[in-house]
Amino acid sequence: MTRKTAAMIVLVVVLFAVSGCWDYREVDKLPVIVGMAIDINEEGKHVVTAEMVDIAERGKESSTVKPRIISTEGDTLFDALRNAIVFEKGRIYMGHLEIVFLGKSVLERGLSEALDFLIRDMEPRMSIWLLASREDTAADLLKAKSVTGNVRTFEISQMIEAQKDLAKSFELSINDLMNLLQCPGCTPVIPSMELHNTEGIETQAMSGTAILKNHRLSGFIDREETKYFCLITDRVKGGILVIDSEPGNNKKGVALEILKNKSKIKPKLTDGKISIEVEIYTKVSIGEHGSAKHKYSEEIDIHRKQAEDLIRNNASALVKKMQTEFDADIFGFGHKIHMNYPDIWKKIENNWDEYFKTLEVTIKPTVEITESGLIQESMIKGE
Amino acid sequence: MKQNDKSRTAGEPQKMKELSRYSLNCSLDQNLEIFRQIFTDDDTLSVRLFKNEYDESLKFCLLFIDGMVNNELINEDIIKPVISADTKEESEDILQFIKDSVIAANDVELTGDVAKLTDAIIRGNTVFMAENVSAGLIISTKELKTRSVEEPTSERVVRGPREGFVEDLMLNLSLIRRKLATPDLKFRLLKLGTQSRTNICICYLDSTVNKKILQEVYKRVGGIDTDGILDTEYIKEYIRDNPLSPFLTAGSTERPDVVAANLLEGRIAILADGTPVVLTVPYVFIENFQSSEDYYMSFWLASISRLLRIAGFWISISVPGVYTAFVTYHQEAIPTPLLLSISAARQGVPFPTIVEVILLSIIFEMIRDAGVRMPSNLGQALSIVGALVLGSAAVEARLVSAPIVIIVSVSAITGFMVPKLISAIVFLRPVLLLLSAFLGLYGYVFGIMGILLHLCSVSSFGVPYMLQITNLSLCEMRDTAIKIPRWYLKYRPKIISLNRVRQGRGGAKL
Numbered sequence: 001m002t003r004k005t006a007a008m009i010v011l012v013v014v015l016f017a018v019s020g021c022w023d024y025r026e027v028d029k030l031p032v033i034v035g036m037a038i039d040i041n042e043e044g045k046h047v048v049t050a051e052m053v054d055i056a057e058r059g060k061e062s063s064t065v066k067p068r069i070i071s072t073e074g075d076t077l078f079d080a081l082r083n084a085i086v087f088e089k090g091r092i093y094m095g096h097l098e099i100v101f102l103g104k105s106v107l108e109r110g111l112s113e114a115l116d117f118l119i120r121d122m123e124p125r126m127s128i129w130l131l132a133s134r135e136d137t138a139a140d141l142l143k144a145k146s147v148t149g150n151v152r153t154f155e156i157s158q159m160i161e162a163q164k165d166l167a168k169s170f171e172l173s174i175n176d177l178m179n180l181l182q183c184p185g186c187t188p189v190i191p192s193m194e195l196h197n198t199e200g201i202e203t204q205a206m207s208g209t210a211i212l213k214n215h216r217l218s219g220f221i222d223r224e225e226t227k228y229f230c231l232i233t234d235r236v237k238g239g240i241l242v243i244d245s246e247p248g249n250n251k252k253g254v255a256l257e258i259l260k261n262k263s264k265i266k267p268k269l270t271d272g273k274i275s276i277e278v279e280i281y282t283k284v285s286i287g288e289h290g291s292a293k294h295k296y297s298e299e300i301d302i303h304r305k306q307a308e309d310l311i312r313n314n315a316s317a318l319v320k321k322m323q324t325e326f327d328a329d330i331f332g333f334g335h336k337i338h339m340n341y342p343d344i345w346k347k348i349e350n351n352w353d354e355y356f357k358t359l360e361v362t363i364k365p366t367v368e369i370t371e372s373g374l375i376q377e378s379m380i381k382g383e
Numbered sequence: 384m385k386q387n388d389k390s391r392t393a394g395e396p397q398k399m400k401e402l403s404r405y406s407l408n409c410s411l412d413q414n415l416e417i418f419r420q421i422f423t424d425d426d427t428l429s430v431r432l433f434k435n436e437y438d439e440s441l442k443f444c445l446l447f448i449d450g451m452v453n454n455e456l457i458n459e460d461i462i463k464p465v466i467s468a469d470t471k472e473e474s475e476d477i478l479q480f481i482k483d484s485v486i487a488a489n490d491v492e493l494t495g496d497v498a499k500l501t502d503a504i505i506r507g508n509t510v511f512m513a514e515n516v517s518a519g520l521i522i523s524t525k526e527l528k529t530r531s532v533e534e535p536t537s538e539r540v541v542r543g544p545r546e547g548f549v550e551d552l553m554l555n556l557s558l559i560r561r562k563l564a565t566p567d568l569k570f571r572l573l574k575l576g577t578q579s580r581t582n583i584c585i586c587y588l589d590s591t592v593n594k595k596i597l598q599e600v601y602k603r604v605g606g607i608d609t610d611g612i613l614d615t616e617y618i619k620e621y622i623r624d625n626p627l628s629p630f631l632t633a634g635s636t637e638r639p640d641v642v643a644a645n646l647l648e649g650r651i652a653i654l655a656d657g658t659p660v661v662l663t664v665p666y667v668f669i670e671n672f673q674s675s676e677d678y679y680m681s682f683w684l685a686s687i688s689r690l691l692r693i694a695g696f697w698i699s700i701s702v703p704g705v706y707t708a709f710v711t712y713h714q715e716a717i718p719t720p721l722l723l724s725i726s727a728a729r730q731g732v733p734f735p736t737i738v739e740v741i742l743l744s745i746i747f748e749m750i751r752d753a754g755v756r757m758p759s760n761l762g763q764a765l766s767i768v769g770a771l772v773l774g775s776a777a778v779e780a781r782l783v784s785a786p787i788v789i790i791v792s793v794s795a796i797t798g799f800m801v802p803k804l805i806s807a808i809v810f811l812r813p814v815l816l817l818l819s820a821f822l823g824l825y826g827y828v829f830g831i832m833g834i835l836l837h838l839c840s841v842s843s844f845g846v847p848y849m850l851q852i853t854n855l856s857l858c859e860m861r862d863t864a865i866k867i868p869r870w871y872l873k874y875r876p877k878i879i880s881l882n883r884v885r886q887g888r889g890g891a892k893l
Contacts, residue, residue: 016817016818016821016822016826017821019822020820020821020822020823020826021820021821023712023823024711024712025711025712025714026710026711026729026735026736027710027711027714027722027725027726027729027736028726028729028730028732030714030726032722032723032726034719053723055723055726055727055730064727065723065727093714095714095715096714096715096719096722098719123715125715154719
């Protein structure tokens with residue numbers, strides 16, 4: 001081996017050894033946080049409360065994950081997180097952050113302050129679920145105990161993903177919110193959470209939707225209204241529609257399970273005036289029918305009409321509420337107009353808020369009842 | 384077989400050259416003295432002097448080496464007839480007479496060349512000399528003890544022929560000949576090694592072999608100049624392309640059926656006396672993943688096994704490196720529950736991940752190396768110590784974390800799937816591991832790129848090493864990573880053989 005090749009080998013090895021390793025971090029040295037709540041206190045400082053997972057030694061062989069809540073504050077979100085090193089073993093690691101709770105104080109001051117760091121920094125994922133706190137502070141929400149004693153964030157994360165079977169809330173990641181913020185004619189919404197008393201234990205529960213008019217919190221709608229919001233915006237994959245057992249008797253007795261739903265927002269142009277038509281196609285099955293006397297084949301049409309009315313009435317009411325109370329186009333009607341009639345959108349873009357108030361919206365539901373389980377008629381005969 | 388005529392000695396050894404200064408004369412005593420000088424300090428040389436019973440003046444002498452000859456043959460078919468032969472009328476050309484009419488042996492040669500006679504004695508033949516004649520007879524009396532033909536332990540199969548080569552060259556050649564009964568099968572013998580003077584045989588099918596490759600083999604084998612060839616691996620190291628590459632560029636096998644199949648594809652086999660391992664050239668990358676058994680079982684199973692072996696190779700070299708890269712650089716790419724369980728397993732382990740992996744890999748290689756050369760009953764004890772004591776005790780004592788044990792085991796098990804690539808695996812695994820440990824996944828990707836570039840640059844006797852893989856031709860891919868039914872294999876691999884049609888349309892179900 002000549003001196004030259006020897007020098008080459010040494011140089012290559014040194015090159016790797018010296019330039020490599022700069023971001024080497026042992027996995028057990030990482031302070032991993034999985035949930036985070038952001039608030040702003042009276043002094044205007046950012047308070048970050050985070051759920052951290054510690055590895056708890058249990059016995060000799062098995063060790064388990066144990067949640068721990070930490071709280072830190074600073075002038076900005078980034079500052080607050082870095083300040084955690086005062087008492088923590090290192091830089092807070094956000095690569096596995098799953099949920100961020102945004103406190104009322106943060107939402108009232110505007111979204112950009114809270115979101116900028118989460119989007120700009122490389123560690124947090126774009127798939128983090130965002131939740132708005134309906135309690136006074138987001139920290140209260142995060143601190144609530146888990147019923148099972150496990151890491152609550154993981155449970156909430158599963159809970160959010162399971163909402164598609166209920167449709168009273170929906171999933172929203174940072175990525176989704178960014179899309180909403182960038183789309184012209186959309187009012188951003190964030191699913192909200194509140195504390196809920198389950199057998200004496202205060203725990204977190206989905207509670208509807210926060211509406212962020214002009215990127216600032218302007219109010220909440222409840223779970224039932226959220227369901228119709230989801231129906232209009234085609235976010236429904238499941239859920240229950242409850243109708244009266246007989247038309248007009250005001251006895252809620254029939255539960256229809258949504259099997260499939262497809263909604264379409266269609267802007268219509270008639271005589272230079274824009275109107276919106278929402279087509280909701282829902283395929284349901286009869287999941288429950290408490291009434292003693294019924295016959296599937298005879299009542300199917302009646303129930304279908306009832307369900308259509310239910311959807312039409314509630315969805316229209318929600319639209320009306322948005323037009324009158326909130327002035328917020330949370331459904332993205334403006335966005336649809338922008339896509340279908342860009343010329344007209346250019347004219348109405350600047351005073352879209354005013355335009356939205358008087359926008360004519362028609363809900364056109366189509367319900368199809370395809371099955372009734374294994375039961376064709378009432379179990380109890382001759383009542 | 385008269386080997387001497389056909390031999391093409393690379394370099395006649397020094398000692399054998401010296402023999403040319405001796406020449407036989409008419410005195411038997413002086414001739415014996417010559418051989419005693421040649422075999423100075425060699426007590427195994429036997430000299431048997433005897434006389435003819437009719438003519439007392441006719442003195443004869445037999446020279447042979449104890450233990451290498453068939454005693455019965457010498458007693459019954461040489462000494463007995465010569466003693467009792469009536470030689471009175473033939474006194475003028477006594478040796479020719481004895482060769483033609485007395486000795487009952489199948490191979491007798493008359494020569495006066497001392498070097499030839501010496502060579503014959505060394506190889507177990509008997510030299511017969513007579514008074515007043517300046518020549519000798521070489522009588523084939525060779526009887527060497529050989530191992531019986533058994534299944535080779537390194538290449539066991541569940542289905543298929545179970546015979547394996549032995550140490551005797553001629554027996555090995557007969558095993559090949561039995562598989563391919565055609566005069567098209569050629570055996571060229573030569574001698575290699577100035578001291579060992581080992582018989583080498585280059586074997587090929589004349590009509591399918593690529594003559595250029597054959598010329599190249601002769602050239603390279605002829606160029607070997609060394610003192611001893613004890614195994615074909617000696618030859619392999621001299622003749623193979625890219626001798627520094629961890630990937631083999633010449634194949635070796637102990638199975639006659641594998642050699643026969645290689646010959647049928649136009650490859651060349653190189654056999655050496657004294658070893659059951661046969662070289663086959665050219666050798667391409669995909670052959671590392673092919674097993675002779677693939678051809679003796681269902682093509683479905685064969686194809687899946689091959690794909691698994693290919694996956695096994697890449698997994699074996701990658702797993703420690705990829706694990707290290709993910710755990711120390713790319714924690715965000717690990718699913719959260721897995722990250723937490725790895726983190727939990729690492730609690731209390733004093734070493735960094737990279738040290739753990741290197742430590743355990745070295746221990747594994749040591750256990751493997753110790754186990755290979757152990758007698759089988761001791762080897763079992765070793766594996767128990769290795770697996771149970773070291774593995775679980777190390778985890779319990781928090782010397783290493785449990786995932787590392789799994790990683791090293793997976794990499795070891797998958798490595799055993801491709802025994803032909805073991806040298807590449809043992810070398811590349813730590814290289815990829817270190818690259819990943821310094822540079823994360825970047826390093827790993829660099830390493831894999833390097834390996835692929837290297838593989839594409841290697842060739843074996845003029846045939847690209849990645850033959851059939853870089854070439855996206857359906858016809859060429861029929862017997863590579865997958866194996867399709869035999870009736871579709873109409874052609875031999877391109878480049879290796881120029882005579883490509885393997886089977887006629889009559890036999891093909893196309």
